Structure formats: structure tokens, C-alpha cells
Amino acid sequence: xxxxxxxxxxxxxxxxxxxxxxxxxxxxxxxxxxxxxxxxxxxxxxxxxxxxxxxxxxxxxxxxxxxxxxxxxxxxxxxxxxxxxxxxxxxxxxxxxxxxxxxxxxxxxxxxxxxxxxxxxxxxxxxxxxxxxxxxxxxxxxxxxxxxxxxxxxxxxxxxxxxxxxxxxxxxxxxxxxxxxxxxxxxxxxxxxxxxxxxxxxxxxxxxxxxxxxxxxxxxxxxxxxxxxxxxxxxxxxxxxxxxxxxxxxxxxxxxxxxxxxxxxxxxxxxxxxxxxxxxxxxxxxxxxxxxxxxxxxxxxxxxxxxxxxxxxxxxxxxxxxxxxxxxxxxxxxxxxxxxxxxxxxxxxxxxxxxxxxxxxxxxxxxxxxxxxxxxxxxxxxxxxxxxxxxxxxxxxxxxxxxxxxxxxxxxxxxxxxxxxxxxxxxxxxxxxxxxxxxxxxxxxxxxxxxxxxxxxxxxxxxxxxxx
Numbered sequence: 520x521x522x523x524x525x526x527x528x529x530x531x532x533x534x535x536x537x538x539x540x541x542x543x544x545x546x547x548x549x550x551x552x553x554x555x556x557x558x559x560x561x562x563x564x565x566x567x568x569x570x571x572x573x574x575x576x577x578x579x580x581x582x583x584x585x586x587x588x589x590x591x592x593x594x595x596x597x598x599x600x601x602x603x604x605x606x607x608x609x610x611x612x613x614x615x616x617x618x619x620x621x622x623x624x625x626x627x628x629x630x631x632x633x634x635x636x637x638x639x640x641x642x643x644x645x646x647x648x649x650x651x652x653x654x655x656x657x658x659x660x661x662x663x664x665x666x667x668x669x670x671x672x673x674x675x676x677x678x679x680x681x682x683x684x685x686x687x688x689x690x691x692x693x694x695x696x697x698x699x700x701x702x703x704x705x706x707x708x709x710x711x712x713x714x715x716x717x718x719x720x721x722x723x724x725x726x727x728x729x730x731x732x733x734x735x736x737x738x739x740x741x742x743x744x745x746x747x748x749x750x751x752x753x754x755x756x757x758x759x760x761x762x763x764x765x766x767x768x769x770x771x772x773x774x775x776x777x778x779x780x781x782x783x784x785x786x787x788x789x790x791x792x793x794x795x796x797x798x799x800x801x802x803x804x805x806x807x808x809x810x811x812x813x814x815x816x817x818x819x820x821x822x823x824x825x826x827x828x829x830x831x832x833x834x835x836x837x838x839x840x841x842x843x844x845x846x847x848x849x850x851x852x853x854x855x856x857x858x859x860x861x862x863x864x865x866x867x868x869x870x871x872x873x874x875x876x877x878x879x880x881x882x883x884x885x886x887x888x889x890x891x892x893x894x895x896x897x898x899x900x901x902x903x904x905x906x907x908x909x910x911x912x913x914x915x916x917x918x919x920x921x922x923x924x925x926x927x928x929x930x931x932x933x934x935x936x937x938x939x940x941x942x943x944x945x946x947x948x949x950x951x952x953x954x955x956x957x958x959x960x961x962x963x964x965x966x967x968x969x970x971x972x973x974x975x976x977x978x979x980x981x982x983x984x985x986x987x
Contacts, residue, residue, distance in 0.1 A: 521792070522689040524564050525697040526761055527557050528731070528754070530785035531575070531651035532703065533598045546780045553775035553787035554655040560789070561697055562660035568610045569656070569663050570685055571699045572760045574753040575648035576669040577641050579629060580865070583621070583681055586643065586667035587614050587630035593645025605645055605653060610664035613688055617666070620684040627673050628681065648701045648753075663697075670756040674863045674908060675740055676803060678756055682763020683800070700761035702754020704728075704784030712782015714751045715953040723750035724784040727758070728777060731788060734770035736762055736799040741806060744910075748864065748950050752784070761790070766799055768792035811907055814986045820846050821913040821984035824881060825858055825888040826906075832892075833903040838885050849881035855916035856883035857946060857981075858891045860901065862909050868895040873916065873935065873944055884913055912985045914946055919979035929958040932978040941966045947981060 534540045535551055544551060561569070577584060592606040614630060621628040629635075633643040649667060666685075670678060682698075689696045704727065705720030706713050723746050730739040739762065747755065762770070775787040817823050828839045842850065857871025870890035877883050888911070892901040901909070919935055927934060933947040936959065943966030945958055952958050963970045 523696045526790040528700045528788040529652040530703045531648045531701050533647050538600045539598050547778050549776040550778050550785045558655040558659045561656050566663050566695045566697045568694045568696045570666040571649055572668045572757040573648035573701045575646040578669050579671050582627040582629040583671045584631045584669040585614050587632055591645050607665040610666050613666050616688045626677055626681050652699055652701050672863045672865050675759050678759035679763035682760040683766045686764045698764050700757035702757040704752050704786050706751040706783045708779040709782035717749050719746045719749035728786055731772040737802050765792050769795040769797045817987055819984050822911045822986045824884050825911045828885045828888050842881050845881045850879050852880050854880050856887055857914040858887040859912045860891050860909050868892050868898050870895055910986050914981040914983050917980045919977040922976055922978045927955045934958055934962050935977040936962045936966055936974050938968045938974040941968055
């Protein structure tokens with residue numbers, strides 16, 4: 520007997536609520552109709568517990584957060600709406616079982632209380648990523664307890680495994696349950712949207728929804744990394760947990776609506792487990808191992824050198840010394856080099872040099888890869904156990920040239936700002952840096968220069984090498 524009786528992807532645009540939209544909500548009427556359809560379906564199911572995964576409550580970088588007071592409340596006052604309020608009971612028995620299961624399986628999670636959040640000067644409350652989907656459910660049914668989950672950037676496999684534990688706990692407690700992945704799709708569908716337009720936005724939305732409709736879990740987890748980063752979305756990690764809760768059977772999705780009217784993709788979908796058995800976890804782990812093997816045997820000499828150097832450092836306590844076998848391009852050219860380390864898509868270390876400080880690009884990579892891993896003051900030292908989860912990129916800086924603000928393009932050029940001895944650099948084509956003003960502001964902040972003061976500007980191009 521199935522205990523989880525409904526699986527849904529729902530968006531959370533506050534503008535869809537009439538008191539906030541004030542007529543604008545009519546422009547996304549299909550989304551509203553689809554969300555109301557889900558509300559009625561859930562009312563027919565009459566679940567004991569609704570499990571909702573949100574991106575917008577307090578998020579911990581290293582653990583999934585599970586809200587764990589007796590109740591949780593919130594409103595939409597941040598959107599100038601004071602009459603939409605919710606006060607929901609929490610399924611604490613479910614929480615305790617889920618927290619224990621995660622501990623036993625080595626999945627990072629934490630039970631979140633008011634006292635815990637006070638340490639971080641944030642409130643224990645419902646967020647709009649939860650309130651908006653529940654607004655459509657509570658119209659028709661509210662006799663349920665809530666399991667309120669905020670995902671974390673702990674890696675897609677861990678999120679999937681967490682979803683599997685959600686399913687297991689529902690079965691152990693014999694809970695009649697619903698799982699909702701709250702998440703908007705790309706925020707970059709139009710220049711008039713919250714972010715500048717990216718061609719990756721529509722492509723991401725189309726591919727993710729297509730993969731979910733077909734039940735192609737492997738493809739949903741292995742979409743192009745650049746596309747995912749550039750799409751500016753907040754729903755994929757919620758989906759990873761949702762799919763984990765469906766593990767064990769083949770999956771099929773039904774798209775109820777999709778709209779991008781305001782430059783943000785709103786996808787509403789219900790998913791079902793089919794009769795045929797399927798072990799997706801094994802496939803996901805196997806594919807991840809194959810990706811790691813490609814990293815280790817990759818033919819890009821720049822990132823390959825950085826990884827080999829870090830592996831040598833962890834094995835022998837020192838950098839590579841013999842560079843005689845390096846390709847000529849690494850031995851005979853001199854440039855500044857930045858080495859960046861990312862873990863689960865988040866920056867884990869980045870150190871570089873504006874101009875060459877060694878005899879070759881190869882030596883620059885060797886030096887800066889260790890610096891990025893061990894001496895970036897923003898992060899603790901990288902541990903050897905983390906290396907399998909880290910992606911490495913190497914930026915080789917071309918010569919810089921003086922320019923004016925009008926000559927800049929944050930996607931094509933990096934920027935160096937200087938005033939006296941103060942100097943700040945920002946690489947090009949960084950996620951979230953879409954305008955010249957944003958680029959200059961960050962570079963000035965790094966240099967300790969007032970953005971409105973006079974300062975010198977130089978631009979430069981880079982050749983960026985990434986692991987496959």
C-alpha cells in the first residue's frame with residue numbers, strides 16, 4: 520500500500536494571490552487554475568501530513584533544515600499583504616523519525632527551532648515558498664500537519680537520498696501523505712524579469728519539464744551544468760528531493776500548466792509512480808562515478824594539472840615538482856591565472872594572480888591550485904575527502920588594457936579597478952553579475968574603493984578551462 524498519495528511541483532509567485540497581484544494575477548491565470556486543481560485533488564485525498572520542500576526559508580549550507588516547533592506561522596507582509604496569514608501544526612513525530620533516519624544514513628540534516636535560529640538572528644517562520652502553494656490547498660482542505668523542509672546545497676545524491684528517507688518514514692508511520700516541491704523555474708526568461716535575459720533560461724525550463732514528463736530521472740539529474748547555473752532557478756533541488764521520495768518505481772509526469780509571463784517560469788506538474796520497478800539510485804551513483812573518472816582522465820591539460828597537483832599534495836604533502844612532461848603551452852607561456860574550486864555548484868575556494876608570478880602558466884596553476892584549496896581566507900581548508908565532489912576551473916588572464924565604463928561587458932571582460940595602492944579584480948562571466956554597475960561595485964568593494972569616487976579601470980579577457 521502506498522502511503523505517499525500525491526507528488527507535485529508547484530511555483531510560489533506572490534503575485535498570483537489577488538491581494539498582492541491586484542489584477543496582475545490574471546496574466547498567469549493558467550497557473551492559478553492548475554494550483555487550484557491540485558488543491559482540490561489534495562482535498563479529495565485528505566492527507567494526514569503534507570511534506571513541502573522550499574528554497575526560501577532559512578537555509579543552511581551544510582544541512583537540510585526541518586522546522587521542529589509544535590507549530591509554525593507566517594504571513595506575506597513583506598509583499599505588502601497583511602491579511603494572508605497561516606499558523607500550521609507540525610508533524611513532530613515525523614520530524615523525529617526523519618531526523619534519526621538521516622543521521623543513520625549520513626545525510627546532513629538539522630531539526631530547526633526558534634532558539635537555534637536566534638543564534639543566526641533570523642526568525643522561525645513560514646516563508647512565501649511555503650505560503651503560496653499552501654494558499655491553494657488551504658482553500659479546500661486544512662486538516663493536516665506540516666513537515667516543513669528547506670533544502671541545502673549538499674549535493675544532488677544526498678538530496679535524492681533524503682527524499683528516499685521521507686518515503687520510508689511515511690511508510691513506517693503509516694502516514695497518508697503528500698509531497699510538494701515548491702520552486703520557480705528560470706528567472707531569466709525576459710529582460711523585464713527579475714534578472715537579465717539568458718537563452719539558457721527557456722532551455723532549462725523546457726528540458727526539466729520534458730524530463731519530468733517522461734520520468735527520465737537520470738537526465739533530470741544530468742542536465743548541462745552551465746545551463747543550470749545560468750538559468751537562475753530555485754526549483755531543481757526541491758525536485759531532487761521529490762524524485763527521491765518516488766524511488767523504486769518508474770515515474771510519469773503530467774504538466775498542468777507552464778507560464779513565463781513575468782520573466783519567471785512557473786511550472787505546475789503532478790507526478791505518479793508507475794507499476795514497473797526501477798532503481799534510479801544505482802543509476803545515479805554509477806553515472807556520478809563515471810563523471811569522476813572523466814575528470815581524472817580528462818584531456819584538458821589546464822584543469823588536469825590543477826587536479827593532479829591537488830591529489831599529489833594530499834598524498835605527499837607538497838606540490839608537483841617535475842613539470843617536464845607538461846605541454847608546451849603550459850611551459851612556454853606566462854600569464855596570470857585564477858584557479859576556482861566549486862562544490863555542489865557553490866564556490867569552495869578561488870585564488871589567482873593578475874599577472875604572472877612564476878616562470879610559466881603551468882607553475883602558476885600549481886601554485887594557485889594549492890592556494891585556492893588551502894589558503895582562501897573565506898573558507899576552511901579543503902579536505903581530501905571533498906575532492907571527488909569538487910569541480911575545478913582555470914582562468915588564464917590575457918593582458919589588461921585601460922578602458923572606460925562604456926567599454927566594459929561583464930560577460931566578456933573581467934575588470935580591474937585601482938586607486939593608489941588599492942586594487943580589486945573581478946573575473947568575467949560570473950553568475951549573478953549581469954551589469955557593468957554590479958561588476959564595478961563588487962570590484963570596488965573588494966578593493967575598499969568608494970564606487971562613486973574616481974578610480975582607474977582596466978579590462979581583460981580570459982580563457983576559461985572547465986572540467987567536463
